[in-house]
Amino acid sequence: MSRSAAFGRASERRSSPYAERAETEANGVDRLLLAAGEAAAARLPLRRLALGRLADRVIARGPALAALGEAELAEAARALRPALLRHGFRSDLVVEAFALAREASGRRLGKRHHRVQLMGGAAILQGWLAEMATGEGKTLTAALPACVAALAGLPVHVVTVNDYLAGRDAEILRPLYEALGLSVAAVVHDQSPAERRAVYAADVVHTANNELVFDYLKDRLALGADTRRAAHGLKGARGGGEGGLVLRGLGFAVIDEADSVLIDEARTPLIISAENDADGEARYRIALELAAGLDPAEYRIVPGERAARLNPAGREAVGARAPRGTADGIWAIAGAREELIEQALSALHLFRPDEQYMIVDGTIQIIDEFTGRIAEGRTWEQGLHQLIEVKEGVALTRQRATLAKLTYQRFFRRYLRAGGMSGTAFELAGEFRAVYALPVVRIPTHRPSRRIAHPAHLLPDAAAKWAAVAEAAAAMAAAGRAVLVGTRSVAASEALAAVLAARGLPHRVLNARHDGEEAAIVAAAGEAGRITVATNMAGRGTDIHLGPGVAAAGGLHVILTEFHESARIDRQLVGRGARQGDPGSWQAIVARDDDLFLRFAPAHLRAVAGVAVLRRWCQAAAERANAAARRAAQAAETQDRDRLAFAGEAV
Structure with a gap:
């Protein structure tokens, strides 16, 4: 692969003090054709076969690298830098870089990437979106393309859905990055501009999606404020505003939980405003x-x-x-x-x-x-x-007046290269390709799934539902299982907690009121007899490790108490159990007066339909409405692009 193909052609780059890609807009017909083509291509095995061949080459390099000492391993990584800078992500260089990262991970973290993680990492580096089942080790997978891109000299951003995951993953992977001579840092909410500038100077930066976009918008505002100075050269734009720009550029993005960032939050604009x-x-x-x-x-x-x-x-x-x-x-x-x-x-x-x-x-x-x-x-x-x-x-x-506004749909198209991963992406392959130019590939699991689905229960109202949930959770906990109960809101989690408390059932609640206790609650959620009630905070990026005896008793049991607008989010919660070959099970216990059914099902259907029909009807209606809203938001933002401008240039 040529350097221009790897890092973005100069003609596609946006006029900016740092590297970023110029936006391009496909027309409606082109988007439709791209979506239809991708829906078919994603089902073919060709991409998986190519990724598998590369993974096998990486594994074959393992014995030779295992013989190297620590200093020799670091030197081998340094030696790759000029070649990657010159030739880009050429396949032989990628194989060598992946093999070095795999060996460093085995030594520093005690985990060598297995074949499907290598396939996922190669897909992301290629600029694809890898669907990897929950529990397949996406944190370790993300380190592979991040290391290669950083060795190639690109600013690398590993983007996830919240500060907790960004900080956690940066610390987990720090020994691996450092073994290859790379620095790593994490963006967190309360950092000052000077602290953020230092963070973004690192080779690999882990950050939440919203923090990253706000920092980008602040840079664009700073450029606008310095327009008159910039007219006499870029020194004014780079040096103004308490030390200048924060980011080093939009070089390479690894987007974790890509369906959440790029689809679920696509129509929510990130806004910087001032008080009216x-x-x-x-x-x-x-x-x-x-x-x-x-x-x-x-x-x-x-x-x-x-x-x-x-x-x-x-x-x-x-x-x-x-x-x-x-x-x-x-x-x-x-x-x-x-x-x-x-x-x-x-x-x-x-x-x-x-x-x-x-x-x-x-x-x-x-x-x-x-x-x-x-x-x-x-x-x-x-x-x-x-x-x-x-x-x-x-x-x-x-009220606040908008100074700068940008959606994720526009922002992530500005990276010179971006790839991503998610446990749930295949259903939206066409939209990912048409909007973000991200082909989708489904990565196989490392071990066969042992997840068992129990029959769903549809109750007449919320009171009956909570009673049934409490009964099911008590039975599973008494059998030595760990139980995770998923709820859609703080109010719902606390309503269930009250029912559990009234029955004398010990439990922990994880919601927005208890986010400071998240790590401790999650760490204990896999213990025998433990009942954990959680909102979507436990739905993504969360590993629940089974305590002693839990696997023998049947593993983690997940209970859905309300279906989400997207079946993808349900799958994320279900995926907390039965990970990487562990045993586990799940069931849905819902009510006819659940919010999803009230919003999207007509009254006569709610009264007579079974749970499967109600779920399919309502989720299909919700997905259609949300897809239409995303298209409308994209069209409106395109129309407004030239209206919100900084020094004559729209954000």
């Missing part, structure tokens, strides 16, 4: 009162979009009841007041405490629905956040 002048609490209080006074026939709730819409009668009612002669001119403008009332309806009917948000120290904190964690620093737009603050009686913050 206060609108005053009166505006939001009046809006909530007007919304609460509307007849249900005057508006409709759109659960799939989590939005409310006024109908003609509702717009007429709002116009008639809006205050007159106030200093706040919004009430005299029909479009503006109607938009505010629709936001107020959403705040009243669609956003609930301990589900979409938590009240922490007198502030509204958003809960990320995909990770189950508090979304640090994130606020809702267009007055929704302030409406919820007034609804909950907490201190009012000011």
Whole structure:
């Protein structure tokens, strides 16, 4: 492979003080053709066969490298640098680099990459997305392409879904990187700009996706602020703003949990904003009162979009009841007041405490629905956040004006090269190829799966569901199994915890209230008789190791208490058990009044359908709605690209 093919052609690079790729937009027909072609190509074995041949070559180099001393191993890694810089990711150089990393891992970590991990690493380096089953060791897999790209001189970012995983993986892999002469660091939330600059100077940087994009946006803002100085040369742009830019460039990205980052969060923009002048609490209080006074026939709730819409009668009612002669001119403008009332309806009917948000120290904190964690620093737009603050009686913050905005859909297309991995990607192969130019390859498992699926149970309501879940968890724990119960919200996890406590069943709860205890709770979750109740915090990147005697008793038993909008997220939770050939089992215990069924199934279907039909119907409807929303967000962002500009150039 030529250097230009490996690192991105100069003609494709964006005008910037550091390396990044210029964006390209495929038209609708091209995207459709790419998606259709990829859906077929991903099912063929050709990619797996090529990866398997490379993995076999790496393994064959093992005995020769095992004879080298520590100093000789490090010298061999140093010797690869100029060749990689000159020739890029040429296959013989990749084989040698992978073999060195595999040997270093065996010595420093006590784990040598097995064949399927080598295949996964090669796919990522190739710029593909590797679907690897949960438990196959994706952390160790990510180190392979990261090492090769770093030895080739590219800034390397290993991107995951939260700070905890970024810090954990950096520390786990540090001995391996250092054995090859590479430095590693992790980005965490509270670091200062100077600390972040030092972190990004490392050869390999582990970071959460949102932290990375915000740092990029801050760099773009800094460039805009320095435009006049930059007009006389780049020194002003690089040297301004407390030490200059933070990132070294967008060279190579290894995206862990790629379906979460690139699909589930694709339409959520990352925004840097500044406070506007206060609108005053009166505006939001009046809006909530007007919304609460509307007849249900005057508006409709759109659960799939989590939005409310006024109908003609509702717009007429709002116009008639809006205050007159106030200093706040919004009430005299029909479009503006109607938009505010629709936001107020959403705040009243669609956003609930301990589900979409938590009240922490007198502030509204958003809960990320995909990770189950508090979304640090994130606020809702267009007055929704302030409406919820007034609804909950907490201190009012000011609305914020957008200074810079970027979605993951646009950001990750700017890397010179990017690859990824996930336990659940195959269903979305067409979208990954059409939007991100990421072909998908399914990597086989290292050992055959021993996971057992128990029949699903559909209960009439939540109360019956929690009772059945408690009974099933108690039975499994009494048999010496470890039990993980997955819930969709903080409120649901605490409702189940109350039922378990009433029955005298010892348990631990892992949700956004207890994120500081995450490591300790997860470490104990595999013990015999242990019942752990968790939100999606336990759904990704979490290894639950079985305690003594648990495997003999049947392993970890996973209980789903509510299906998610995407079957992929269900699979992630199920995958916490029966990993790498361990025994394990799972079952779903759900209710007809679960949120997914209420939002996407008509009442007559909820009343009579079985669990399999309800699940398929609702998840298919949710996936269609979410895919349409992602396409709409991409189209809107493309239209707005030239409107939000820094020194004449859009972010």
